[in-house]
Amino acid sequence: xxxxxxAEGDVMDDSFEISAAETELLDVYERLHAILAEHGExxxxxxxxxxxxxxxxxxxxxxxxxxQPGQVYDVGA
Amino acid sequence: xxxxxxxxxxxETLPLDRLEALQERKLRDLLDWTFARxxxxxxxxxEGGVEPLSVQTLAxxxxxxxLTRADWMAAQEADPPxxxxxxxxPEAAIRYHTTSGTSGGRPLAVLDGAxxxxxxxxxxxxxxxxxxxxxxxxVFFAFGYGTFVGFWGAQYACEKLGAxxxxxxxxxxEARVRMLADCDATVVCSTPTYxxxxxxxxxxxxxxxxxxxxxRLILSGEPAGSIPATKxxxxxxxxxxxxxxAGMTELGTVMMFECDHxxxxxxxxxxxxxxxxxxxxxxxxxxxxxxGERVVTSxxxxxxxxxxxxxxxxxxxxxxxxxxxxxxxxxxxxxxxGRADDMKVIRGTNVYPGAVEAIVRxxxxxxxxxxACTPPTASATRSRCRWSSPSxxxxxxxxxxxxxPRRTRACGSAFGAPRRAACRASS
Numbered sequence: 001x002x003x004x005x006x007a008e009g010d011v012m013d014d015s016f017e018i019s020a021a022e023t024e025l026l027d028v029y030e031r032l033h034a035i036l037a038e039h040g041e042x043x044x045x046x047x048x049x050x051x052x053x054x055x056x057x058x059x060x061x062x063x064x065x066x067x068q069p070g071q072v073y074d075v076g077a
Numbered sequence: 078x079x080x081x082x083x084x085x086x087x088x089e090t091l092p093l094d095r096l097e098a099l100q101e102r103k104l105r106d107l108l109d110w111t112f113a114r115x116x117x118x119x120x121x122x123x124e125g126g127v128e129p130l131s132v133q134t135l136a137x138x139x140x141x142x143x144l145t146r147a148d149w150m151a152a153q154e155a156d157p158p159x160x161x162x163x164x165x166x167p168e169a170a171i172r173y174h175t176t177s178g179t180s181g182g183r184p185l186a187v188l189d190g191a192x193x194x195x196x197x198x199x200x201x202x203x204x205x206x207x208x209x210x211x212x213x214x215x216v217f218f219a220f221g222y223g224t225f226v227g228f229w230g231a232q233y234a235c236e237k238l239g240a241x242x243x244x245x246x247x248x249x250x251e252a253r254v255r256m257l258a259d260c261d262a263t264v265v266c267s268t269p270t271y272x273x274x275x276x277x278x279x280x281x282x283x284x285x286x287x288x289x290x291x292x293r294l295i296l297s298g299e300p301a302g303s304i305p306a307t308k309x310x311x312x313x314x315x316x317x318x319x320x321x322x323a324g325m326t327e328l329g330t331v332m333m334f335e336c337d338h339x340x341x342x343x344x345x346x347x348x349x350x351x352x353x354x355x356x357x358x359x360x361x362x363x364x365x366x367x368x369g370e371r372v373v374t375s376x377x378x379x380x381x382x383x384x385x386x387x388x389x390x391x392x393x394x395x396x397x398x399x400x401x402x403x404x405x406x407x408x409x410x411x412x413x414x415g416r417a418d419d420m421k422v423i424r425g426t427n428v429y430p431g432a433v434e435a436i437v438r439x440x441x442x443x444x445x446x447x448x449a450c451t452p453p454t455a456s457a458t459r460s461r462c463r464w465s466s467p468s469x470x471x472x473x474x475x476x477x478x479x480x481x482p483r484r485t486r487a488c489g490s491a492f493g494a495p496r497r498a499a500c501r502a503s504s
Contacts, residue, residue: 016087016091016095018087052191053191055192056191056192056194056195057195059192059195059196060195060196060199063196064085064087064088064199064348065087066087066088066099068102068106071110071114071164071192071379072192073164073165073169073190073192073379073380076169076191077190077191077192
């Protein structure tokens, strides 16, 4: 049982409301991930490595907003 | 405007049902990731009868077999240097760290990727922000900056939240005390014991710590940060508030922190971990208010999935409403009370070093103490409590372990406030 007394198999909705600005940050995260996945190897080192660092930070935003940012090792983060 | 009292006001104030729903979704994601990319952990799960879809809720968590330090260490020794626990090749990592080695065994080695390392700092941000550290602060780290992960993540957290970092590695205690005073540090990070050592050094140097800029101490690495008498001593000697934190290399970072309401314990970072408390002997869950062993499942580090890890830490979990800060995160009352493997049974009573320290620290004039327990021998069949100081020594013979606290206080009185004390017990 969970602390609120729910039984096995009783799955609940885990979403919560976020602001417009936070939604934009999620979009930036998704776009940055897509850029690195599709073009990461084409970027010069300074651009690729800084973008990876930014993605690692934005992953914390997506995760903290309760989204499912997945794992990002595929693009070096 | 979001509530700036919290690092993440979304998750730190979630109602219980929402918080558990978030944990459950993260738990399912973690299981998926583990089965997909961590063959060693996946094999252990399957051997325990767990399949990806058999864990859907927190109530299902109990189906997952415990992971012990011995399991992990044996796997590492069989397949050095990291063991078969990684989900990624080592070259994908950006950080190498080890456990402190204080358990006496070979340190455990771990790796982290860029996202994991950022997450490690993120966990420390909950702690620093929650205890009132802000971008205007200047934070001094009394830390060695070696392979032990220790305060590494804390330094990166302070950079992230915008504070000025003073790295106090590779320095003598005198140099550290002078630097934090000269640079007007407002926050100091250290172990509780070393906070007392720095205060001692400041007195020798004639530096007035209570009159300095230091307002907060972030403590970690020892249970003493939540032992009331020790904490009061540190706060008095520094003229600053002391906040307890606790973490472990196996997770890479902290999993609990004391907020600035100082509820007498530390909040569990429940949006990133599921913490269980079990009877160390049976592995069965214990309820609120009962002492037991921490078992942790972490949602953070993807490089090394950690599910139901037996930490050996002894804790007493109480409800989030123990604290008035408004967080929905439960509290470990008294922080980490001790280690399951530190417990000694003396005449049928469980005795922990932390409990002895809690008594010893009440004697204001004692600066340090030592406690040693030895197994029964043919020549030593009684509990013995021996105290000594540079000027005096005495021995007490408690009739039972339960009388230790009373006897300890009596011995202290008999001493007339010795400068140093040593406690030795045998049974």
